[in-house]
Amino acid sequence: xxxxxxxxxxxxxxxxxxxxxxxxxxxxxxxxxxxxxxxxxxxxxxxxxxxxxxxxxxxxxxxxxxxxxxxxxxxxxxxxxxxxxxxxxxxxxxxxxxxxxxxxxxxxxxxxxxxxxxxxxxxxxxxxxxxxxxxxxxxxxxxxxxxxxxx
Amino acid sequence: xxxxxxxxxxxxxxxxxxxxxxxxxxxxxxxxxxxxxxxxxxxxxxxxxxxxxxxxxxxxxxxxxxxxxxxxxxxxxxxxxxxxxxxxxxxxxxxxxxxxxxxxxxxxxxxxxxxxxxxxxxxxxxxxxxxxxxxxxxxxxxxxxxxxxxxxxxxxxxxxxxxxxxxxxxxxxxxxxxxxxxxxxxxxxxxxxxxxxxxxxxxxxxxxxxxxxxxxxxxxx
Numbered sequence: 001x002x003x004x005x006x007x008x009x010x011x012x013x014x015x016x017x018x019x020x021x022x023x024x025x026x027x028x029x030x031x032x033x034x035x036x037x038x039x040x041x042x043x044x045x046x047x048x049x050x051x052x053x054x055x056x057x058x059x060x061x062x063x064x065x066x067x068x069x070x071x072x073x074x075x076x077x078x079x080x081x082x083x084x085x086x087x088x089x090x091x092x093x094x095x096x097x098x099x100x101x102x103x104x105x106x107x108x109x110x111x112x113x114x115x116x117x118x119x120x121x122x123x124x125x126x127x128x129x130x131x132x133x134x135x136x137x138x139x140x141x142x143x144x145x146x147x148x149x150x151x
Numbered sequence: 152x153x154x155x156x157x158x159x160x161x162x163x164x165x166x167x168x169x170x171x172x173x174x175x176x177x178x179x180x181x182x183x184x185x186x187x188x189x190x191x192x193x194x195x196x197x198x199x200x201x202x203x204x205x206x207x208x209x210x211x212x213x214x215x216x217x218x219x220x221x222x223x224x225x226x227x228x229x230x231x232x233x234x235x236x237x238x239x240x241x242x243x244x245x246x247x248x249x250x251x252x253x254x255x256x257x258x259x260x261x262x263x264x265x266x267x268x269x270x271x272x273x274x275x276x277x278x279x280x281x282x283x284x285x286x287x288x289x290x291x292x293x294x295x296x297x298x299x300x301x302x303x304x305x306x307x308x309x310x311x312x313x314x315x316x317x318x319x320x321x322x323x324x325x326x327x328x329x330x331x332x333x334x335x336x337x338x339x340x341x342x343x344x345x346x347x348x349x350x351x352x353x354x355x356x357x358x359x360x361x362x363x364x365x366x367x368x369x370x371x372x
Contacts, residue, residue, distance in 0.1 A: 002253055010168055011249075011258035018175050018233060019262075023225035026182035029223065030197075030204045 167249040174236045174249065177348040178229075181285040207231065214357065223363050224284045226266055230259055231356040236350030238318055242341055248348075256310035264307045272364030280366075306362060309354060317351045 134140060185200035207228050211220035212305040234250060241248025249255045268293035271280045321344045328337045 004254060004257065007165070007168060008254040011171060011255050012262060014168070014171050014175060015233065015258050015262055018178065019226055019229045021179055022182055022229045022232075024159075025179065026185055026200055027204065027225050027228055029186060030201055030311070031224070034201070079159075088248060 158200060159225045166247055167252040170246055171237070171249045171255060174233065174240055175245075176343055177236060178232060185263070190256060193335070203232070204228065204341075210357075211360050211361065216368070218364065218367055219249060223270065223360075225357055226263070227360055227363075230359060231352055233260070234314065235349060235354040236250045236353055238352060239345065241318065241322060241348075242344055247320050250314055251322045253315045254319075256315040259355070260311040263310065264303070264361065267366040270363060274367050287309070299372045306358075314351050314355050317347060321347060 181196070181200070185196040187196070208220055208224060211224065211227060230318075237250045237255065238248050240246050240249060268280075284296050321340070325337055325340050325344070328340055
């Protein structure tokens with residue numbers, strides 16, 4: 001039992017054959033798969049990191065663009081407002097002018113009519129006063145006396 | 152001194168060689184079953200073998216420190232499983248543990264001996280590797296060289312005899328108890344055999360890893 005004999009070499013051959021067999025059959029493939037898995041995980045993480053950076057960059061660009069567009073919109077609105085104010089002023093001025101012109105014509109007409117009315121009235125007053133005077137005096141008044149009363 | 156079972160058909164003297172072949176067959180069958188449909192996401196037997204591989208790799212990395220344990224893995228992986236199954240197969244009635252024979256245990260010990268020397272020489276070159284055998288100071292080096300050489304050969308002996316002695320002792324104890332009270336008394340011994348078989352395989356493997364690590368990291372001496 002405690003003797004070494006030639007079976008030592010048989011067992012050594014057995015063991016070495018076993019190592020080679022196991023290595024070839026299972027250890028090499030499993031090590032390869034472990035590597036592959038780690039490679040996959042690393043690759044996926046790197047990809048995820050890259051995609052996140054990309055997303056951040058795009059988000060920044062988007063934000064910047066939105067800001068720009070908003071500024072542009074603001075500018076356009078301002079310009080529009082200035083223009084509108086300008087036009088409003090112009091329209092107002094024109095309307096005022098027209099109104100004033102109309103008022104002037106109206107006033108002139110009124111004055112004219114007033115004058116006419118006043119002359120007509122004066123004549124009527126004259127005629128009326130002559131007739132009143134005739135009635136009072138009981139006789140016709142000659143033209144001379146018309147002129148006297150005309151003043 | 153082998154168990155005197157009635158249904159013992161195997162040739163008496165070479166039982167351990169035959170049982171070594173049986174253990175090899177079991178391991179190859181395990182490997183083939185795990186190999187079926189290797190996928191990136193493991194399931195079933197592949198899971199089992201992968202957990203064994205990863206566990207052994209982490210165990211090796213712990214002992215070897217910073218070095219990469221991968222190149223030395225095939226020998227150590229096979230070694231542990233081989234010794235474990237050899238020890239445990241002795242519990243099957245009618246079988247004996249191949250490791251209860253000194254020839255079986257000294258074979259892996261010699262293989263490990265040559266392997267770690269080979270690895271050390273390949274990593275560091277012949278001269279530098281043997282310079283370590285000289286020791287720290289130059290004027291002590293003949294003495295230390297002798298001591299180191301004896302120490303290295305003693306490693307072979309200690310590895311093999313530790314395993315052989317433990318397993319052979321267990322088997323002998325079992326035989327004695329069985330011939331005394333065959334009813335239920337040997338059962339605790341069998342549980343002990345399972346436990347100690349595992350520990351012996353672990354110790355053999357751990358020491359092999361330590362020797363490899365020592366051979367590889369000689370630079371820091």
